[in-house]
Amino acid sequence: MAEKGQIYKIHSDFYYVSFNGNNYECKLREVLKKQKQKIVVGDYVEFENGAIEKVLPKINYIPRPNVANIDQIIIVSAVKEPELDFKQLNRYICFAKYYNIPAKLCFNKSDLSLDDSTIEKVFQIYEPLGYDIVFTSAKEKDGIEEFKEILEGKISVLCGNSGVGKSSLINAINPELNLRTKSVSEKTERGTHTTRHCEIVNLTGNTKIVDTPGFSNLKFDFLMPAEVGNLFDEIKQYKGSCKFADCLHETEAGCAVLENIGDIDISRYESYLAFTNEAKEYKERIKYAGTKRERETSFKNKHDKIAVKISTKKRESARNTAKQKIHKAVHEDENERIN
Ligand SMILES: Nc1nc2c(ncn2[C@@H]2O[C@H](COP(=O)(O)OP(=O)(O)O)[C@@H](O)[C@H]2O)c(=O)[nH]1
Ligand SMILES: [Mg+2]
Ligand SMILES: [Zn+2]
Numbered sequence: 001m002a003e004k005g006q007i008y009k010i011h012s013d014f015y016y017v018s019f020n021g022n023n024y025e026c027k028l029r030e031v032l033k034k035q036k037q038k039i040v041v042g043d044y045v046e047f048e049n050g051a052i053e054k055v056l057p058k059i060n061y062i063p064r065p066n067v068a069n070i071d072q073i074i075i076v077s078a079v080k081e082p083e084l085d086f087k088q089l090n091r092y093i094c095f096a097k098y099y100n101i102p103a104k105l106c107f108n109k110s111d112l113s114l115d116d117s118t119i120e121k122v123f124q125i126y127e128p129l130g131y132d133i134v135f136t137s138a139k140e141k142d143g144i145e146e147f148k149e150i151l152e153g154k155i156s157v158l159c160g161n162s163g164v165g166k167s168s169l170i171n172a173i174n175p176e177l178n179l180r181t182k183s184v185s186e187k188t189e190r191g192t193h194t195t196r197h198c199e200i201v202n203l204t205g206n207t208k209i210v211d212t213p214g215f216s217n218l219k220f221d222f223l224m225p226a227e228v229g230n231l232f233d234e235i236k237q238y239k240g241s242c243k244f245a246d247c248l249h250e251t252e253a254g255c256a257v258l259e260n261i262g263d264i265d266i267s268r269y270e271s272y273l274a275f276t277n278e279a280k281e282y283k284e285r286i287k288y289a290g291t292k293r294e295r296e297t298s299f300k301n302k303h304d305k306i307a308v309k310i311s312t313k314k315r316e317s318a319r320n321t322a323k324q325k326i327h328k329a330v331h332e333d334e335n336e337r338i339n
């Protein structure tokens with residue numbers, strides 16, 4: 001009988017599977033290799049005698065870090081050093097939304113002159129949105145029990161800018177755990193090649209975390225401007241209530257979001273506008289890619305030596321092919337991001 005386990009590490013051809021507290025080194029069945037399906041850390045698999053026979057459907061998936069089936073994302077910020085960055089926090093929150101993974105918020109370095117107004121602001125903005133919030137000091141070991149509690153029994157990914165104290169928090173819970181990887185901004189900017197493999201490790205008892213190089217590509221340059229509102233619950237609730245169906249809630253007349261702007265936190269709304277602009281840049285870019293291709297096609301047609309009189313029908317079909325190519329290119333680009 002095949003057992004159902006979870007891949008916690010992948011190393012070249014070897015897949016390490018945990019099942020019932022034991023670890024198994026496995027290889028893929030030939031048939032799986034041929035299927036070319038994406039197998040990542042976190043995947044649940046059926047295996048028998050060191051061979052993985054089947055990969056079960058992923059509940060969720062984050063491409064970078066490349067991991068599936070995680071329970072939650074813990075977004076770590078520092079209240080000072082570096083200064084609390086609400087926009088960055090909102091960015092992580094939106095990413096968690098995008099990948100459909102629950103998030104919890106940790107505010108670390110509470111030992112550094114944490115004023116009441118900061119605490120108040122944090123609760124005022126994020127509590128109504130339904131987020132669990134903990135304040136910690138990895139240094140003074142404050143709030144570590146609460147931090148442990150929010151991780152308890154789950155598989156979590158910690159994310160947050162470099163220097164906010166992620167490693168210190170993990171250390172405060174389990175000093176023996178020597179994580180290999182560094183957070184994303186500690187090592188590279190986008191473009192520099194690094195191996196982005198991750199590993200699920202036991203933090204304590206049944207609590208697991210993903211040892212990961214961190215999130216990369218945190219810009220919203222892969223979706224349409226109109227989709228950004230879906231990542232903000234307080235904006236999404238007005239979906240369909242604006243006068244114009246394609247309303248971006250910026251300056252449009254009859255915008256339900258603007259009519260209720262008093263109920264939305266201004267820093268959240270500003271983040272929304274900023275991310276929408278990033279998405280607009282993306283939209284412009286693919287639009288330009290489209291027109292450029294079409295221009296090239298028509299140029300080629302015009303300058304074709306064998307002076308051709310392309311029938312309207314043929315021209316139409318040529319245009320369609322060009323469009324399909326563009327669509328495919330865009331699609332592939334998206335896939336590249338998703339995979
Ligand atoms: N004052 C203070 N410093 C901290 C705290 N947690 C971490 N640090 C310091 O912040 C720096 C970055 O911490 P680190 O855990 O490496 O952050 P990471 O990049 O998020 O993993 C280190 O110098 C830590 O000693 C804290 O709670 N209070
Ligand atoms: Mg670190
Ligand atoms: Zn609107």
